[in-house]
Every structure is written in C-alpha cells, then in structure tokens.
Amino acid sequence: MTHAHIMVVEDENIVAKDINHRLKSLGYDVPAVASSGAEAIRKAAQTLPDLVLMDIRLKGDMDGVETADQMRRQFNIPVVYLTAYADNSTLQRAKVTEPFGYILKPFEERELYTCIEVALYKHHTECKLRESEQWLATTLRCIGDGVIATDMAGRVKFINRVAELLTGWTQQEALDKAITEIFHTLSEDRDDSCAILVAEAIREGHAIDFSNRAILVANDGTGTPIDYSAASIRGDRGQVVGAVVVFRDVTERRQAEEKLRYLSTHDILTGLYNRAYFEEEVLRLERGRHFPVSVIMSDVDGFKLINDTEGHAAGDTVLRDAAYVLKSAFRGEDVVTRFGGDEFAILLPGTDDEAVAEAMARLRHGMAAYNALHSSRPLTISLGSATAQTGPLADALKEADRRMYQEKALNRLRETGT
Incomplete structure (x- = not known):
C-alpha cells in the first residue's frame, strides 16, 4: 500500500x-x-x-x-x-x-x-x-424487536433497547445474569419455556420458533403478551457459542385479534351473540347431546312503527333496551342472540319445560320492571318457547317461532281491542 x-x-x-x-x-x-x-x-x-x-x-x-x-x-x-x-x-x-x-x-x-x-x-x-x-x-438498537444474546451457559451478554423497555432491565443490570431471570415468561403450553427454548436452540444448533400465547413478566411485575423465538449463535469455526432470543410485543395484534373474534360472533348494535354464532352453538349442542335444550324466540312488538315515526336512532335504542332486558333474564351459559332485525333467540342448554317456563317468567318480570321506568315508550316483546328432549333442535326452533307469532297475533288483537 x-x-x-x-x-x-x-x-x-x-x-x-x-x-x-x-x-x-x-x-x-x-x-x-x-x-x-x-x-x-x-x-x-x-x-x-x-x-x-x-x-x-x-x-x-x-x-x-x-x-x-x-x-x-x-x-x-x-x-x-x-x-x-x-x-x-x-x-x-x-x-x-x-x-x-x-x-x-x-x-x-x-x-x-x-x-x-x-x-x-x-x-x-x-x-x-x-x-x-x-x-x-x-440495527439491533433500532429494530422494533427485543433482542437478548447469551453465552453457552445462558448468561446474558447483550440486550438491546427494546428488550430493556419490555423486561425492565438495563443492559448494565442484565449482563452475566441468567436469561431466565431477565426474560421471565408465563406460557399456556409449558413451564419454564424460555430456559427450554434457549437450551434447545443451543443443542439443536438452529432456530426454534415459539410463537405461542406467552406473557413476558417485567422486572416490576407487569405482563406483556409476546411472540418469541431463539436461535444458536455460531463462532468463526461454526461451533455453537451461545443463543439469541428475539421477541416482540404483540399487545396491539392480540387486541385486534380479540376484536375480530368478537365481531365475528357478536351483533355490533346490541352486543348480543349474532346468528352465525347461534347456529354454531345449535350444531355443537346437537353433536354433544346436551339435551334437554330449550329455545325461546322473541320479537319486539311495534318496532316498525317506531322506526317509521321516530326514526332509526329511536329504533336502535329500542333494540339495545330489548337486548339489555333479555340478557338480564338469563344465565351466563345461555346463548342470547339477535337473530335478525327486531327478532331475538335464546338457547338454554340443559333446560326442560319447567325451567324454560321459569326463564320466561323472569323475562316478563324484567319487561314489567323496565316499563315501570319507561312509561312513555313501554317495551313489549312477544315470546315463544319449545324444548327438544332428544333433538333435533330445528323442530324446537320452528315450534318456538310458531308460538312466538301466535303470541304476537294475540298482542296485536289486544292493542286494537278486537
């Protein structure tokens, strides 16, 4: 040179x-x-x-x-x-x-x-x-993932800024500590998962993905949902000299997933289950032979008139109030559903004729209590029930629907005075 x-x-x-x-x-x-x-x-x-x-x-x-x-x-x-x-x-x-x-x-x-x-x-x-x-x-400081590198004994040799924020440990505090002390996770699938993962990466000499529903417990005890994986680190001669764990905060992704799951099974307006979920539950109950199963079909009386004369906002309020009254009358395991429009359906697993009659009585009592507080716009819901002792539930649904329309006709006659 x-x-x-x-x-x-x-x-x-x-x-x-x-x-x-x-x-x-x-x-x-x-x-x-x-x-x-x-x-x-x-x-x-x-x-x-x-x-x-x-x-x-x-x-x-x-x-x-x-x-x-x-x-x-x-x-x-x-x-x-x-x-x-x-x-x-x-x-x-x-x-x-x-x-x-x-x-x-x-x-x-x-x-x-x-x-x-x-x-x-x-x-x-x-x-x-x-x-x-x-x-x-x-690059390691600026990437959005947390990175922790260890030696063959699992002692921390490097931790980037994201990892510091998620674990609550600074690099100075974390150096030479066992990774299980710094990177403490709770997993639904296995215990002490981080130690197993790092040991497996070192032993197998390749990347190990562990994208499960894990919770990273920080130094202050707070938890963050994460996905993470580990890979071996090789020296200049190809020998394994340690491992690196890469992880990311998936809080927003989990929240988005939960929201999508909720929207796929719930009615947005009322917060009740939607018809798709109701039909899945019908199939599940039939497959599992969870009999007897009772069904209640219900319909808000005079809903079209409210929509036509007071507007859709008033109609939405009536539907939300009806949903509240319905849900308040039933057990947690009962499937209270907005079936469509102003029609609602309820599945009651393990419920015979006597039990469903008690449930109907609770519902009517709930409507009376609501109307005592809302006399300017009382809520009337026509009801019909049926019980399937052995299946199929389709027959019980048809019978409950028939009885609901029968009661609806009687309510209309009472209103007209004929």
Whole structure:
C-alpha cells in the first residue's frame, strides 16, 4: 500500500531525517515529524496520518508509550514502535497500547516496509470490522424487536433497547445474569419455556420458533403478551457459542385479534351473540347431546312503527333496551342472540319445560320492571318457547317461532281491542 501518510515521532533529529528519507524512498508520504509527545499529538490532530512510527524515548513529559495510548484513544491511529528499547518492562507497557508492530533499531528497510504494510492492512481490516459491528449494534438498537444474546451457559451478554423497555432491565443490570431471570415468561403450553427454548436452540444448533400465547413478566411485575423465538449463535469455526432470543410485543395484534373474534360472533348494535354464532352453538349442542335444550324466540312488538315515526336512532335504542332486558333474564351459559332485525333467540342448554317456563317468567318480570321506568315508550316483546328432549333442535326452533307469532297475533288483537 503506497502513498500512505506516515508520521514520524523521533527525538533524535538525524535519525528522524533518516527515517523520513527511507519512508519516501518506499513510496510513503511523511506529513509531519515530531520530537515530543505533545508535539506529536498536536500534529496528529492536524494531519490525521494513516500510521505513526513512534520512538519510545521522547523529549518532554510524555514518552512514546503514553503518546501512543493517547493517539489510539483520541484518533484511532495505528502505531508501530521503532525503538532501541526491548527490555521486558518497556515491552509490557507498550503492549497495553495495542501497537500494530514493534521494530528494534537498527532495522532493515525491508523489515520496515513489511511491518508498515501489515500494520496498515490490519488496521484497515479492523476498521471495517468495527464499522460492521457499529452497523449491527445500531440495527439491533433500532429494530422494533427485543433482542437478548447469551453465552453457552445462558448468561446474558447483550440486550438491546427494546428488550430493556419490555423486561425492565438495563443492559448494565442484565449482563452475566441468567436469561431466565431477565426474560421471565408465563406460557399456556409449558413451564419454564424460555430456559427450554434457549437450551434447545443451543443443542439443536438452529432456530426454534415459539410463537405461542406467552406473557413476558417485567422486572416490576407487569405482563406483556409476546411472540418469541431463539436461535444458536455460531463462532468463526461454526461451533455453537451461545443463543439469541428475539421477541416482540404483540399487545396491539392480540387486541385486534380479540376484536375480530368478537365481531365475528357478536351483533355490533346490541352486543348480543349474532346468528352465525347461534347456529354454531345449535350444531355443537346437537353433536354433544346436551339435551334437554330449550329455545325461546322473541320479537319486539311495534318496532316498525317506531322506526317509521321516530326514526332509526329511536329504533336502535329500542333494540339495545330489548337486548339489555333479555340478557338480564338469563344465565351466563345461555346463548342470547339477535337473530335478525327486531327478532331475538335464546338457547338454554340443559333446560326442560319447567325451567324454560321459569326463564320466561323472569323475562316478563324484567319487561314489567323496565316499563315501570319507561312509561312513555313501554317495551313489549312477544315470546315463544319449545324444548327438544332428544333433538333435533330445528323442530324446537320452528315450534318456538310458531308460538312466538301466535303470541304476537294475540298482542296485536289486544292493542286494537278486537
């Protein structure tokens, strides 16, 4: 690598000129020569050379070892020591500054050239590696997933910002702790799932997906629903050296899923079950032989008139009030459904004729209580019930519907006084 900029730090003027001449004959540029540590640091800041040839014995308060250490820390400039000192004490001090070479005077020109070229190449390679590490570290800090890396024993060696926020542990607090202490999960499928997952990833040497309904318990005891997976980390020889766990907060996704599930089984206006869910329950009860099963069909009287004269908003209010009265009269296991329009249906598992009659009485009592408070617009619901002792439920539905329309006709006659 020719035309690299090499700075010379040498307190002997004649030696410095000789080194300068040799460097130029090898094709290098020499942007600066310094004889003291302070001068070297000042000129390095001005010229930013590619490499510094550093004598250990210098003028001033700083020797070459101290100067090289400051250059490395401040400017990340590689240093090659060019010195007559090879005693063990000096060598040990020099090693701490992580030099890229150590040449003893007197030296051969070829030796100098070889050492400089190797140092420049090594520094270039380390800079590329450091840059890649910085890109990786920045990526891990900025991605939306939490990342925790461990060694073979499951001790935490890295935790990114998202993982810090979700676990409640900072990287400083988490380092060298067992991952099960930092990444504590509760799972519906298995106990101590994180420890099993990490151990499996290390043992199998490949990625293990574990996207179950897990709850990550943070340091303060709060829980967050997550999906997570683990994979082994391999060294430069392909050997497994640890594992990485990647996880994400799925709170919003779970909420969206719950909302979709709710909307698929419920009527938006009334909050009751919808007809699709009702029909699924009919099939389930028939398959499971949960007999006797009773059915109540109901219809709001005069609903069309309310819609026509007072508007749909008033009609919606009547339907919501009817749904409230209906739901209040039945058990939690009963399937109270908006069947369509102003028609409602109720499935009552394990209910015979006597029990359904009691349920109908509760419902009528609930309507009376409602009407006592809403005399300006009383609520009248026509009802019909039937019980299937052995099945099928379709026959009971038809009979309950028939009886409901029979009662509706009687209510209409009462209203007209005929």
